[in-house]
Structure formats: structure tokens, C-alpha cells
Amino acid sequence: MTIDLARARALDAEDPLRACRDRFLLPDGIIYLDGNSLGALPAATPERQRRAVEQEWGTSLIRSWNDHGWIEAPQRVGAKIAALIGAQPHEVIVADSVSVNLFKLIVAAASLTPERPTLLSEAGNFHTDLHIASGAAELVPNLGLEIAEREAIEARIGADTNLLLLTHVHFKAGFRFDMASVTARAKAAGARTLWDLSHSAGAVPLHLNRDGAELAVGCGYKYLNGGPGAPAFLYVAEHLQEQLVSPLRGWMGHAAPFAFTDDYVPAPGIARFLAGTPPILAMAALESGVDAFDGITMDAIWAKSVALFDLFASLVAETCPALACISPADAERRGSHISFRHPHAFEICQALIAEGVIGDFRAPDVVRFGLTPLYLGFEDVFRAVAIMADILDTGRWRDPRFAVRGKVT
Ligand SMILES: Cc1ncc(COP(=O)(O)O)c(C=O)c1O
Structure with a gap:
């Protein structure tokens, strides 16, 4: 295994951007991996x-x-x-x-x-x-x-x-x-x-x-x-x-x-x-x-994005063999989200959301996760991939309720 939970927590403890998480209001129990679709609510906004x-x-x-x-x-x-x-x-x-x-x-x-x-x-x-x-x-x-x-x-x-x-x-x-x-x-x-x-x-x-x-x-x-x-x-x-x-x-x-x-x-x-x-x-x-970016350089944000991406990619490669990563391995050739192809990407995405991991689906067969270094940590990535691996291993995504499509997918 690339890392364990204790190591993920240690990475968060060492993270120079860790305190930026307090600049956002995120609901308890949610791992938010969709800031590339809708950024989280900054604490100062209300x-x-x-x-x-x-x-x-x-x-x-x-x-x-x-x-x-x-x-x-x-x-x-x-x-x-x-x-x-x-x-x-x-x-x-x-x-x-x-x-x-x-x-x-x-x-x-x-x-x-x-x-x-x-x-x-x-x-x-x-x-x-x-x-x-x-x-x-x-x-x-x-x-x-x-x-x-x-x-x-x-x-x-x-x-x-x-x-x-x-x-x-x-x-x-x-x-x-x-x-x-x-x-x-x-x-x-x-x-x-x-x-x-x-x-x-x-x-x-x-x-x-x-x-x-x-x-x-x-x-x-x-x-x-x-x-x-x-x-x-x-x-x-x-x-x-x-x-x-x-x-x-x-x-x-x-x-x-x-x-x-x-x-x-x-x-x-x-x-x-x-x-x-x-x-x-x-x-x-x-x-x-x-x-919310005040005092933070884009270089610091990018350095953390690369580390989050690499951790995400290696955990998925080890624990979710059914998912094919379609995002570039070379950091210079990619952005700050990671995407995987699976014929049931929609259902997997819905099953993840039901368990508090919010990513999104892009038709026809892509599940996508935004990596937002200001409010996402290494433990979040560790837990999200662990939940996804379990959903895939147990086949929980096959529950028919996860196939129901809303107007916005
Ligand atoms: C690359 C890109 N361009 C444009 C848009 C849409 O922009 P708007 O809704 O502001 O017209 C999106 C929305 O996701 C996008 O991803």
C-alpha cells in the first residue's frame, strides 16, 4: 500500500496549506471532490x-x-x-x-x-x-x-x-x-x-x-x-x-x-x-x-495539487483495478482534477455521493474528482479512495437507486 491512514494524517500535519481549510465552510461527514464544478462556500461569504x-x-x-x-x-x-x-x-x-x-x-x-x-x-x-x-x-x-x-x-x-x-x-x-x-x-x-x-x-x-x-x-x-x-x-x-x-x-x-x-x-x-x-x-x-486565495501563491497550491493527484492515482491503481485513469501522469500536462473511465461511472458516482464522497460524472463513462488544495487534505483522498474501493469490491453501486438520473448529472 502506498500509504496508510497514519501517513496520510502526517502529510496533512506537514501541509503548509492545511490552515486554509478554515477559510471554507464544509459540511461534516462530506469529502468534497467537486470544487472544479462548484467551489465550496468560503467562510467569509455569508x-x-x-x-x-x-x-x-x-x-x-x-x-x-x-x-x-x-x-x-x-x-x-x-x-x-x-x-x-x-x-x-x-x-x-x-x-x-x-x-x-x-x-x-x-x-x-x-x-x-x-x-x-x-x-x-x-x-x-x-x-x-x-x-x-x-x-x-x-x-x-x-x-x-x-x-x-x-x-x-x-x-x-x-x-x-x-x-x-x-x-x-x-x-x-x-x-x-x-x-x-x-x-x-x-x-x-x-x-x-x-x-x-x-x-x-x-x-x-x-x-x-x-x-x-x-x-x-x-x-x-x-x-x-x-x-x-x-x-x-x-x-x-x-x-x-x-x-x-x-x-x-x-x-x-x-x-x-x-x-x-x-x-x-x-x-x-x-x-x-x-x-x-x-x-x-x-x-x-x-x-x-x-x-480566499489571499497570501497563498499559485505555486504552493499547485505543489499540493500534484501531491494529492499522485496519491489519488496510486491508491486507485492499487485498490480499484476496474477504474482506468484517463488523466495525464505528467503533472505539466494536466490540471487539478483526476478522471477515470468505467462503464458504470454514473452509478459509481451516485454510490459515492450516497456515502459522502462527492465527485461528478461526465457522460458517457467518466467519473471525475476535483482536487482543491485550499480545502482538501491527504486524509480526504485516502478515505475517498478507500470508500470507492469498497463500493467496487462489494458491488454496492449496483443498487438500482444509483441508476436514477436527475436533470443535472
Ligand atoms: C471549459 C468550460 N467552459 C465553459 C463552461 C461554462 O461556463 P458558463 O456556464 O459560465 O457559460 C464550463 C462549465 O463547466 C467549462 O467547463
Whole structure:
């Protein structure tokens, strides 16, 4: 056996991030391995929400737009996210959902080089990315969506490529692209790259500026702990900002929203990518989710993620022979979740949830576990795999109640 319970506990005792667990409220008896779908509740969030509702909204009312910094929230929270992803503070803004931000950036960026007809993406990319891309491609004159297999993507980049749309860490298996080399390859061919960082931000070290990234979007409700349906963020490199105009020309992206003019003049800088009024209560929750990273480096988070992953993988290899790991063994090639294939992955996932181990299922046959170093420990991993091994050995997952599918799987 790789380790025993006593060793797992010793690893937790030595863990420099151990105290970060207290920054979150987790229910007793639950091992939460789904922070890559919905981050856990930060301990500061209920009080922050209460303040936003009772004091800011309830007492200060509309004055809060100025008095409590509501109007700056998209930039302020964006700047905090920028620090986690290796960007300058004025290159990131919080707005809308990943889906909507993808649309804005695809249309804005693709319109810059209309002579290049191909929007290129990966087969098996997260489906919203492909759906949004196909809709955007129908609207931009002369643009068409082409989908290539992952292995063929880089070779496919050519003189016709307008925009490369890639998810940095794949939502299912956790494969990670090399941002610097793919971006450089695209640039050398005269193309731009738009990165979806939904499974990367707050999970793996990111260096958007260093790696030459020009465009990115990312999710607020996963590793950033912003709460269900939290607003997303978008990144536009400084040098591109003045060249792009959002196709969603809302008043909040206007240079003078309160001048109430008929003509659209985009705001200078990243603010032009806002559309409508920011959801302030959701922004407050996201801000407290991002604040949970205060004082912690992404390198420390990543070092622990690697150790949690390696422990998870080796325990499963020893005790759950029916599960095939599909996530990369090489830490440089993966994100912060670990996935396994099994024909009854759905039932196994449900049986685990019934026993307090929460992961998730991704159709058709993948069970996936998010490794969130801020609130997950080595004992958690040890216990989760032990429970899973027992469920597999005894066949408890065969109980018919575990085959019942809800609307959300
Ligand atoms: C890679 C990726 N992109 C986009 C999304 C969806 O983002 P949104 O719901 O904010 O549109 C998800 C959700 O899981 C995702 O994993």
C-alpha cells in the first residue's frame, strides 16, 4: 500500500496549506471532490452577502453604486483575478458568463482579420465553447468553424487561421495545453488564440503575460469559489484592448454610460467588454471567493495539487483495478482534477455521493474528482479512495437507486 491512514494524517500535519481549510465552510461527514464544478462556500461569504444585502442594498440603497464601490466591482474583482493568472490588473474584468464572454471575444477578435476565414477549435472541447463558436461564426462575415482532433490542432494552424479557440485544461480528462508554445505557434502563423481558463484559474499556475496570451475567458464558480452561477471573467492583453469592440454594445461598456447618448462610444480599455449592469450580490460572493486565495501563491497550491493527484492515482491503481485513469501522469500536462473511465461511472458516482464522497460524472463513462488544495487534505483522498474501493469490491453501486438520473448529472 502506498500509504496508510497514519501517513496520510502526517502529510496533512506537514501541509503548509492545511490552515486554509478554515477559510471554507464544509459540511461534516462530506469529502468534497467537486470544487472544479462548484467551489465550496468560503467562510467569509455569508457575512459578506449579509453586508451587501442589509447595509449596502438595504440601507445605502442606490447610493451604494458610488459609496460602496459597486460600479467598480467588475474591475476591482477582475484585478484580483489578474493576480492569480499572471495578468496586469487592468487586463481582466468580471462580466456575464463564460459562454457570453466567449461570444464577445470571438466576434470582436475574428472581425479584426476578416481575410482569414477559419475559427479553429478542438473536437471534444467543452460543448458551450463549440456551440458559441458555431453561432459566432455564422454572424461574422467570411468566418467558418473548423473542428480538429486534439493531436492535429497545432499542425492544422495555417495562413487561413483567424482564431484558435482552446480550453487550456480539458474539462473531462484534464489534459493541459502548453499555453506558451501553442500561442507562439499560432502567432507565427498570424493567428490569435482565445483560451478558456475555466478549469485552470485558481487551479494551476498561469502566466498569461509571460506566455504571450492575448485573449482568455474563465469561470467564477469553480476553483474561484464564487458560488453557483457566479459571473465569469475575461482577459484581453493591453495591446489589443483598443482594437477590439464588443458585439454586445451595452451601456456599461460605453465610454460615458451616464451621458445617455444615442451614439455608441466604447469605453477605453477593458471596460468596453461590459454589457449590462453587473450583478452586485453575485460579484460580492465572487470577490470573497477570490479573497480566499489571499497570501497563498499559485505555486504552493499547485505543489499540493500534484501531491494529492499522485496519491489519488496510486491508491486507485492499487485498490480499484476496474477504474482506468484517463488523466495525464505528467503533472505539466494536466490540471487539478483526476478522471477515470468505467462503464458504470454514473452509478459509481451516485454510490459515492450516497456515502459522502462527492465527485461528478461526465457522460458517457467518466467519473471525475476535483482536487482543491485550499480545502482538501491527504486524509480526504485516502478515505475517498478507500470508500470507492469498497463500493467496487462489494458491488454496492449496483443498487438500482444509483441508476436514477436527475436533470443535472
Ligand atoms: C471549459 C468550460 N467552459 C465553459 C463552461 C461554462 O461556463 P458558463 O456556464 O459560465 O457559460 C464550463 C462549465 O463547466 C467549462 O467547463
